[in-house]
Amino acid sequence: MSPSSSSPARQQISAIGPRVRFAPSPTGFLHVGSARTFIFNWLYARHNGGTMILRLDDTDVERNTEASVNSIFEGLKWLDLGWDEEYRQSERIALHRRTAEAIFQKGLAYRDFTPAHSGESERSGTEERWLFNPGMRGLSSAESHRRAAAGEPFALRFCVPREGGQLVRFTDAVYGEQVKSAADIEDFALLRSDGMPTYHLASCADDADLRISHIIRGQDHLTNTFKHVLIFQAAGTVPPQFAHLPLLVAPDGTKLSKRRHGPVVSVTTYRDAGFLPEAFLNFLCLLGWSPKNDREQMSRQELVDAFSLDGINRANAVVNFREAAKTLEETFDPKALWLNAEHIRALAVDDLSQRLMPIVREAGFNVEPAKMKRITPLIRERMKLLRDVLTAADFFFVDQLSPYDPAELIPQKGDTAMALKVLRKARERLANTEFAQDALDQALRAAAQELGVKAGQMFQPIRVAVCGRKNAPPLFATLEVLGRETTLARIEQAMGKVQ
RNA sequence: GGCGCUGUCAUCUAACGGUUAGGAUACUGCCCUCUCAAGGCAGGUAUACGGGUUCGAUUCCCGUCAGCGCUACCA
Structure with missing residues (x-):
């Protein structure tokens, strides 16, 4: 399955099974349309026990570049599907x-x-x-x-x-x-x-x-x-x-092109944004092909098993991306995002955690793998892209929370006094409660009752104090991972802010 | 212009003459709930148009319209 070294000398030609090829011409980066062509060929080969061949169609010396060859390899490498034989047309003239x-x-x-x-x-x-x-x-x-x-x-x-x-x-x-x-x-x-x-x-x-x-x-x-x-x-x-x-086209119906549509047509854009290669693969497969049984979220192996030329349809498929979107997330086809989220949730915690590490490190945070492994289950249902880890779990990574609006600390139907009361109580109670989800849950609910406030009114000020915002993962699990020291320090700071 | 291909919800698609035209995403509402998610339930939106053929057309045929592709000593 790994790419063979580029030995153009005649390789052993297998007589068993179909022989298919992907033959890009190296005149640019790896395009999503090209990636899909590669994928369909690969799927056909694997489904039928055949041979997948990569052939660089580089006879146009004017326009071919080595940089393009590299970027095609880069994209294919990320897809991680591999091929069995490799050739370069320029060596076969x-x-x-x-x-x-x-x-x-x-x-x-x-x-x-x-x-x-x-x-x-x-x-x-x-x-x-x-x-x-x-x-x-x-x-x-x-x-x-x-x-x-x-x-x-x-x-x-x-x-x-x-x-x-x-x-x-x-x-x-x-x-x-x-x-x-x-x-x-x-x-x-x-x-x-x-x-x-x-x-x-x-x-x-x-x-x-x-x-x-x-x-x-x-x-x-x-x-x-x-x-x-x-x-x-x-x-x-x-x-x-x-x-x-059938061709992949842009929302305006025209052929995908970098000049017209920008980086959304490059495979590496999806990689860098935090798509899982298996999700990207899944998404592309569903453009112009259908397993006909209403299945959508499929693993690599399931795709190989289900693939058939019969399922390919004839009308062009539009990649529903949005140009000029404000955020990275809004740029991509919503279905691609949904599939990515599905695949992220389907990943084992250890696996996801490992994939998240380099992203977190590159962003400049120093997190131990063991800690990341504890954070992962708290955020995985809140991510569409791997990069979302940076916004979903930021407060786990930093020593000092970035500034937030103290007004956020005030609970629903409450006031400054209530916020202060809650934080004070929390500080006191958390000082000698075991930092384990269940114990935390019981202790804080009991505290709310003692204070005569609703559970939600109790939890929100704590959440904001500890996460720096209102929307975050479940509180008790979060506190458990954060630990007593950090939690108390942040509550202390929050109290300073309300006054 | 010529030649070729295609036309089902906003988008991806299912229905190989007989379905209340199905699923998914997105969207809206409700439920669940410590927030946000996730999950559950519910809802709206489609056979481009006009003719045939047929007891019956999304499905077959013709025309119109629309889109796309090719029309390089590019690939």
Whole structure:
């Protein structure tokens, strides 16, 4: 399950089970849409006992960066799903060229000597649709060879059959039977004029060579698939099975993009905000896929067991995040937050506690793991994000409470006098009560009765004195963890504030 | 513009011709309760529109509208 070291040398190809791949192009950080594609591939592989392959599609030297490669690994590492084989397209260019050459030899591709970025490309500016350049497609082979031999640069284009109303077809596991007239497909490039393979060529050549059995990818490739089928056939291989995934879109319906939508589309944003990888995984799975039994909160293993291509639907799914939200929490899709809270509550206390430690430490608090373990059960039902530990349990970490409004110390339907009376009583009683939940509970309730105030009126001033705010975890458990010394000191301070 | 795909509550989705169109999130109210949460209960909101086919359409067909994707020597 751990990533194999990047040895591009031919690895043992397993003949057992499906072989799927995730093939990102390293032009930015790991996008949530990409992460979901990875996840669906991984789920399919694991459910069917197959092989998960990571392939970096880095043939575009202009735009690929090593920083992007790193950030993709960073995101995938956080997801913690792993893969079985790893390749880099840039190390397999010889294969791509061989494939292109073979297609050319069969007469299924031709040289296009049109200079790159020439006036010709302005065709995209016009409303004209471009299918091919007759002058180049119709070049005699003698002429073609002559110009190539003379060193004139050319791109290699696939010669799409456009006579006789040929149809290109394939079956998509999600979108069903797909048919398109070959006449509607343009003569796409296989090799650039610098000899580098294009995405279409490299991708198909690698898929064939790596014996990929199922291509599971975004629906933005659905139309491209017709070209790919043409390439596979020209290369003399049987196309793999296809399954296209509905796209993830923003609330405005447009494709998720960093430029338009900001950091909410980056996987690391979720990590840094305190999402549990298993919750994030769960959330993404529910976008465009359904187990069909109304299950929502699912563990990694449950997802593997339940996953099936049949459950994938066809309509785009919107990630319901909010741009321009005031708080971090409001930024995320509410369902993602809810699922995260569910997963947090499903975690064992020790486990959660360990995950909380680094966050607390990074925030500058020095807390012993043993103490954290005692705090965790008090706050875990009050967290949506791991980072919430900082606001939910802050008073456990500090020596000195940050300033709060003394008015908060005044109980419901009470006054300053009552607050003072309660605090005084609490100080007295807490000085010689055992600091254990039950004992504290009994002692303070009894004290309330003696004072003739309601339990709530008794507890609130103490809570505010000790936590610095009205809303906090259950009081007795809190006091128990805080201990007598801290509790009494804070009550003392509170008394000073009311006067 | 051409080609392709899609259209069920605000959002994620279920219902493979027959359901009072189900669940979840979010929202509102009530209960529980030492506050806040969590939990329980209850509530409102949906089949884009128009035609067919059928005894019967969310479901099948056609059209309209809308959205998205592709239309690069990007991936």
